[in-house]
Each structure stands twice: as C-alpha cells, then as structure tokens.
Amino acid sequence: MNSCRMYMRKGFSNSLLLRLLSIVLTISALSIPASAEVDVDLGKKLFKSNCASCHKLDKKLIGPALSGVTQRRSEEWLLRWIRNNAELRASGDADAKAIFEEYNGSIMTAFPALSDDDIKSILAYTDAVPAVAIPKDVPTVQPVAEPANDLFLIYVLGVFLALFIILLLRIRNTLKQINGDDSSTVIQDFNALTQWLVGNKRFMTAATIIVTVGFIHQLFWFLMAIGVEVNYQPIQPIAFSHKIHAGENQVDCNYCHTSARQSKHSGIPSTNVCMNCHMYIDGTEILNDAGLPKYAGERSPEITKIYAAIGWDAENRSYIENYEQKPVRWIRIHNLPDLVYFNHAQHVTAGGVECQTCHGPIQEMDVVYQYSELTMGWCINCHRETEVKTDNGYYAEAADGGKSINERLAAKFHDEIITVEKIGGLECGKCHY
Amino acid sequence: MIKLNTFKIILASSFLIGVMVSCNSDKKTPGYTYMDDMYRSPAIKTYEPSADNPRQTSSLTPVEGTISRGYIPYDIPNTNAGYEDSKSNTSVPVNFSAIDPQEGKELYGQFCSHCHGDKGDGNGILMQREKILGIPGYGRDRLPDITPGSIYHVIMHGKNNMGSHSSQLSYEERWKIIKYVLKLREDQSVMVAGATAAK
16 A cells, blocks of 8 residues: 555656756756645655664664764665665775674665655755654643542541541430430440340241351352462563554464464463564553654663563663573463363364454453463363364265265264254363263 | 350450451462472472572573474574575475364464454554554455465564464464465465456
C-alpha cells in the first residue's frame, strides 16, 4: 500500500517537476521551487517505512542519527548516497568510504525506487523534527480518584451511623423513663431476645437444621476446592503483560510459545525470543496516560531485565561476549499432578483447540491467572462435548477394508456427532498410565 | 447468668467472623493439595527451581555439541559478507518446488505477519502501531535482490533489527514460510508494477 502510493506520488511529482523546471528556467529565479514538491508528511511516511529500521533521528541505531544530516552533507551527495551507496563508494568518494568504515561495513540498502523528491521529502522531515522529541500537547493531568478516598468515606459514614444509633437508643430510653418503665441497655435487650429464642423449640429445631445443612454444604465445597488452583495468580519476576503483547499488539500465541504446536509442553519462551522484538522496542517510546514519556526517555525497567538476563549491550547494540546469562525465574502457574498426562501438541495441532478454550481471555490479562479448574471433571466434560475435527485428511484416508475412518465412524455411530468420547477420549489409560 | 450469656455470644460471633475471614483465598499461593506425594514426585519438573543444577533451574541448555533431531547444518556465518554469500546459496530441500505456498500461510501468520503484514507489504500491526519501524515489504522495489537462500539466511540469523527465528521454526517450516514469502513477493511486485503502469 505504501509503496503503491509512493509510486503514484512519484509519477505525479515528476510531471510537476518538469513544468516547474521550465518556469524556473524562464524566470531563472530563486531555488524555492524545490520546496513545492517537498512534502514533510510524505517524508515522514517514507522515513518510517524505509529508513527507520536502521536510523533514528536523535540517536545512533544501526546507522547514524539523521537529525540535521543536511547540515553535515550536501544535498547532492545525500541523493547519490541514498539512491545507491555502493555505487557512490565504488566511485571512490572519500566521505562515503569513511562513513562505511565507521559503521563497521554495515551495508545500507540501495533505494533506486525513490525519486529525488521522495528523498528530499525525507531530508525535509529529518530537518523538521527537532532532535529531542517534544511530548505531544500535554493535557492537564487530572488527579485520579484514589480508592483510599472511598474507604475513608465509608469509615466516616460508619461513624455517623454509630452516633445515630446511640442517639436513637438514648431517645428510646428517655421515652421509656417518661412512660415510667425501667431503661435498658442494648445488651440487656439482646439477652432477653436470645433467651426467648432458646426457649422456643420450633425455632431451635429449624435453626439446627439450617446451620447443619449450611455447614455441610460449605465443608463439601471447601474440601472439593483443595488441590484446585483456579485463580492462582503469582507475581512474576518480569511484569510481562499478555494484554499488551497478545491483545493490543496481536502477536500470535505460537510466536513465543513455539513448542505448544509440537510437544507436550507449551514452553515459556527463552529470552532470545523476547529479543526478536525488544532489540528494537526498549520502552523509551511508551507514553503514560498524560501523553508524556512514561519512563522519561529512559528504557523500561522491565525490558532492562531481559537485557540483563541475556547480556545485551543496548548502547552498542550487541550481545556481550562470554556473558553469564541468568535465566528468568518465571513462576509456573498451570500444574497438573504427576498422575496425569497432558499433551499440548495433541490439543493444539491435532485437535485445533484455541488456547483461550483452556487458558481463558489471556489477551485481556495484564497478570496471568489460572482460568480453568484443570480437574478431571473439567477434562471429561470437554471430551464429552467437543466434536472431533475430521477434516484434516487423516480421517478421509481409506484404511482396512477400503473404507475411510470417517465412513466407519459414521456407520458405527449412526451419523451422530463424533465427540472425543466416542473415539476413546474417556478411557483411563489415555491420561493415566 | 446474663454475664455468661454475653460472654458466649461474643465468643461465638468472633469465631464465626474468624472462619469467614480465613476463607478468603490468597491468589499468590497455589493452595493445598490432598496427598502431596501423589501430586508432586521427587523428579524435577519443568521450569522448577532446582538447587542441584548449576543455574538453579531445571531448564538447562543442552550439552555443548548437541544436535537436535532433524537438524540440518547451516554454515554461512552471521556477517555482512555471509548475507551476500547467501544470495547465491542454492541449496534448497529436494521437495522445495513441490511445496504448496499455502502450507506456509498459517506459519507465516504466526511468525511473520505481525511485522511484515498479512500481505507481505511490511505493514503489520507493529508497524501500524509504530512499535517497530522500517519493516520492509517483500516487493521487488524494496528488496530487489533477495533469493530463497538469502531469505533462509535472514530467518536463521536475522538482519538489522530482526532477530534470529531459527529457534522457533524447524527446517521444514522455514522452507514452507519461504515458499509463501516468495508468493507474497510476486503479489507485491505485481501490485507495484500495476500501480506504476496505471499512472
């Protein structure tokens, strides 16, 4: 799409260039016309799609920082360099050779497709943006209502309520005294009531039944919950948010948990997988709610933990040699007892089960918790209800007797839905052996 | 009599309150289990901290020199010269021409598209959200001289801001993805050529 627009733009501006060139020749006036084709917005777009992988404006990346590059080099030189730097170097240009050596012979991609105006637009963009990123217009920061305030309000209300009750009791006692009765304290009233209730056999029978049934009910569910670790949500060593990664940035689960497709375990990614993105994303760009840099232009402390684990030198953008790598101590959440066998590959690859079926709305969790009970009843229930995916070719293959597995299953179960249960998903030995 | 009753009531209600409070479960601990030795065997489990191992964790790196099953050696080094060499590397799997590009589509969606885009135009979600910039599309205008060999090199070693994806993909999967990338490259190049012709 980008490149598409780029080409259309090129065609448009080329014809415009010719016309303007003729005007310039006839008038032979100022060198302003160039600015007519130069479009900072276009330059920004081109910069982001073509240059930003190796250049930042304010800081060295793979190549040099580009802010103010037009002051350092002539426009003509830049045009030649950007279009095809290898050619320029081959022509024996001393500056070109020097910069190539300075950056350890990193080869810059040639951009023969960019027109003069495209390149000038990019250069105009590098000039237009100040080296230090100025935060977007800062909205007045509104103090967020703190939950502590709510609690304080409840306490105040509680105190008022207590005072109100005391007041009412005093009024009642005063009224009693006016009536000629003895005044009584709350405790005395309460005792009188309980003594009447204890003496009442019907009430006591009903109360005993209710209390006993309630107690047994609670005890049953308490004992059932032992060993079920649902909602277990430990604090992990790095504040990794699945909401940001899988939700907002839509990175596929399999990208990091690669082994889920092929093995028993859905492995926790090693830090080299983190580095695939976090070589570039270091958290400096994260903005807080007010639109200001969250970490004041510094790297995110959480991402710095990855760098410390794998030994990445963020200043020089290279791995530190002979670094003693420190594994991140992630805390495992989903634990099945040793008496049961579970295989991820079988469910993810063969069964085509979505991760969310068992792990819940992972893409909305800032801190992951155990969503499912992982009890045997829960497994069995799913095996009873889930239809087997038979469209993967395996079931269509002709087996013994010339009939495909699909046909034989249909004959056996009279065209009912084939659930996991029907192909042996409830047999003990499937999971316990 | 009254005194005793009062005492009993206070005792009973404080016991009830105590029970209710203690029912609040702590999310930070996994809780109790019946017959712990049935649940947790003495064997070290995956990702369990383990004082016996040199790095205090059960997830160890393989012994030096270990070759995983299905491993295909790749000798071209991760250097600029290596990348140039890889362009002329024509060693592809024997069945490479027979691979259907669609086989790599799902893998591409899982491992590449969030940066390089579903269409291979370099406009994936991370680019749209300006998390990672400058991601190339596969079209001929942007990457004029890539070959299957150089795509394989980049998957193995990474390039510029792209890291190595060799640990995430098997040999066969890499070539399936390459086949799909080459298809996207054709689509992109045709689209660009069409746009140029149309003007």
